[in-house]
Amino acid sequence: xxxxxxxxxxxxxxxxxxxxxxxxxxxxxxxxxxxxxxxxxxxxxxxxxxxxxxxxxxxxxxxxxxxxxxxxxxxxxxxxxxxxxxxxxxxxxxxxxxxxxxxxxxxxxxxxxxxxxxxxxxxxxxxxxxxxxxxxxxxxxxxxxxxxxxxxxxxxxxxxxxxxxxxxxxxxxxxxxxxxxxxxxxxxxxxxxxxxxxxxxxxxxxxxxxxxxxxxxxxxxxxxxxxxxxxxxxxxxxxxxxxxxxxxxxxxxxxxxxxxxxxxxxxxxxxxxxxxxxxxxxxxxxxxxxxxxxxxxxxxxxxxxxxxxxxxxxxxxxxxxxxxxxx
Amino acid sequence: xxxxxxxxxxxxxxxxxxxxxxxxxxxxxxxxxxxxxxxxxxxxxxxxxxxxxxxxxxxxxxxxxxxxxxxxxxxxxxxxxxxxxxxxxxxxxxxxxxxxxxxxxxxxxxxxxxxxxxxxxxxxxxxxxxxxxxxxxxxxxxxxxxxxxxxxxxxxxxxxxxxxxxxxxxxxxxxxxxxxxxxxxxxxxxxxxxxxxxxxxxxxxxx
Numbered sequence: 084x085x086x087x088x089x090x091x092x093x094x095x096x097x098x099x100x101x102x103x104x105x106x107x108x109x110x111x112x113x114x115x116x117x118x119x120x121x122x123x124x125x126x127x128x129x130x131x132x133x134x135x136x137x138x139x140x141x142x143x144x145x146x147x148x149x150x151x152x153x154x155x156x157x158x159x160x161x162x163x164x165x166x167x168x169x170x171x172x173x174x175x176x177x178x179x180x181x182x183x184x185x186x187x188x189x190x191x192x193x194x195x196x197x198x199x200x201x202x203x204x205x206x207x208x209x210x211x212x213x214x215x216x217x218x219x220x221x222x223x224x225x226x227x228x229x230x231x232x233x234x235x236x237x238x239x240x241x242x243x244x245x246x247x248x249x250x251x252x253x254x255x256x257x258x259x260x261x262x263x264x265x266x267x268x269x270x271x272x273x274x275x276x277x278x279x280x281x282x283x284x285x286x287x288x289x290x291x292x293x294x295x296x297x298x299x300x301x302x303x304x305x306x307x308x309x310x311x312x313x314x315x316x317x318x319x320x321x322x323x324x325x326x327x328x329x330x331x332x333x334x335x336x337x338x339x340x341x342x343x344x345x346x347x348x349x350x351x352x353x354x355x356x357x358x359x360x361x362x363x364x365x366x367x368x369x370x371x372x373x374x375x376x377x378x379x380x381x382x383x384x385x386x387x388x389x390x391x392x393x394x395x396x397x398x399x400x401x402x403x404x405x406x407x408x409x410x
Numbered sequence: 411x412x413x414x415x416x417x418x419x420x421x422x423x424x425x426x427x428x429x430x431x432x433x434x435x436x437x438x439x440x441x442x443x444x445x446x447x448x449x450x451x452x453x454x455x456x457x458x459x460x461x462x463x464x465x466x467x468x469x470x471x472x473x474x475x476x477x478x479x480x481x482x483x484x485x486x487x488x489x490x491x492x493x494x495x496x497x498x499x500x501x502x503x504x505x506x507x508x509x510x511x512x513x514x515x516x517x518x519x520x521x522x523x524x525x526x527x528x529x530x531x532x533x534x535x536x537x538x539x540x541x542x543x544x545x546x547x548x549x550x551x552x553x554x555x556x557x558x559x560x561x562x563x564x565x566x567x568x569x570x571x572x573x574x575x576x577x578x579x580x581x582x583x584x585x586x587x588x589x590x591x592x593x594x595x596x597x598x599x600x601x602x603x604x605x606x607x608x609x610x611x612x613x614x615x616x617x
Contacts, residue, residue, distance in 0.1 A: 089481035089527055090457035101457075115523050118484075119504050129460055131481065133528055182593025183580075184571065185505060187517045188524070319592040 103291035113189040124207035153192030153294040172308035176250035192294030201241035228387035234349035239282030252343035253327035262292035275350035304331035322346035471539030486521035508594030518574035537566035552611035560598035581612035
């Protein structure tokens with residue numbers, strides 16, 4: 084790893100100030116993604132601002148919802164009683180992520196900011212528009228088995244690797260930020276950016292801006308929620324396809340359904356059109372299959388990842404028929 | 411209702427030690443080269459400029475150890491190269507294999523993904539700190555009994571991870587052990603015997 088400077092900070096305002104004043108600065112908390120990116124040369128920082136000592140790790144549950152501090156650890160959130168009871172999809176997504184050691188270290192804020200696992204991005208010797216803007220995207224015609232079929236552009240088709248973000252998207256969570264211009268809130272659905280012309284910009288986060296908390300609105304229906312993650316080995320692996328679903332049934336009909344997808348798109352992916360197919364309808368395998376077809380209507384498969392188009396539709400049937408008690 | 415900042419089930423003493431250590435860290439931090447960040451100095455410990463080192467104190471296996479490191483030195487390298495504690499192994503050096511697993515404030519972490527400067531005031535336990543004199547830890551005993559290794563490169567990480575896995579209550583069945591030991595790879599593929607050893611040690615600890 085190249086040499087870098089280090090500043091531990093004690094409060095969020097100081098963190099933002101130091102990050103803004105120090106050239107080439109980045110925040111470090113868990114460090115589980117950042118240090119590998121710096122080792123690999125995928126990211127370079129002259130200075131790390133250590134925010135791990137900030138008082139931003141608490142989890143509170145109130146009438147309006149759940150508020151998770153940006154520095155809460157993955158394990159801490161997954162073990163929290165309110166999370167397990169009221170938002171099982173969150174606990175499931177977290178426990179399907181990484182390894183127990185990493186979940187003891189990695190923070191919720193850092194999880195949303197983790198960068199793609201695309202091998203071309205992680206390999207400093209490869210061209211990559213996300214790492215070096217304008218250098219090209221070898222994944223388009225190269226080894227793209229793990230890549231996105233939705234939300235891509237001719238510049239990048241890398242998937243976002245977070246399981247947590249997919250679950251948060253299904254729950255309409257809101258990201259709380261603190262930056263040089265003060266605090267602001269961004270819905271998690273608007274936090275990650277599709278690559279478009281500028282794949283090097285992953286999120287709407289501004290320089291020196293810090294994730295202070297994630298807020299998950301209270302939703303009674305979230306008690307019936309689940310995360311399904313399909314991967315190349317049983318555990319400790321990123322998703323090939325994943326789905327977070329919240330399902331509310333009344334008299335066999337879908338009163339409300341929220342679906343978010345991982346592994347198939349360049350960002351955590353929500354499909355309002357697929358949800359609309361199901362809403363108000365009796366929950367049947369045929370209806371779920373119709374929703375799945377709508378989900379992948381605009382899919383752009385590549386030579387090696389076309390199987391995801393079929394796989395995600397089957398996964399949707401599997402998840403919703405289980406969640407809806409169809410079998 | 412605020413929750414503790416980190417999960418620390420069954421480690422009340424360590425949690426207490428840790429919260430007092432957070433304040434101690436700022437005074438224990440002696441920068442070799444002060445960085446021109448006057449404002450930051452007022453409210454917290456001093457910064458370290460790129461390329462410079464600082465003297466830090468790590469509490470390893472119950473002993474305070476003073477060492478001088480650059481910010482980029484991982485806890486793994488600090489333990490092995492500076493403190494001579496080579497029981498902790500460097501496998502992949504990128505958080506994937508688990509050979510470098512140590513306990514920090516009772517929780518298992520990957521020391522290759524941890525910066526030493528960030529763990530001042532924490533209570534670090536390595537495989538060298540498990541045994542009580544000549545008496546091996548029950549997990550170490552179980553690994554020997556079940557022949558849960560071949561080359562041994564992953565073993566100290568497996569053992570440290572298993573100690574935490576059992577303490578967390580995630581060793582109730584072979585399937586649960588496989589899931590919750592998944593952060594530790596064994597290229598000799600001794601998994602069957604490792605699972606048996608962890609299950610056996612868990613029974614012993616519960617006894």
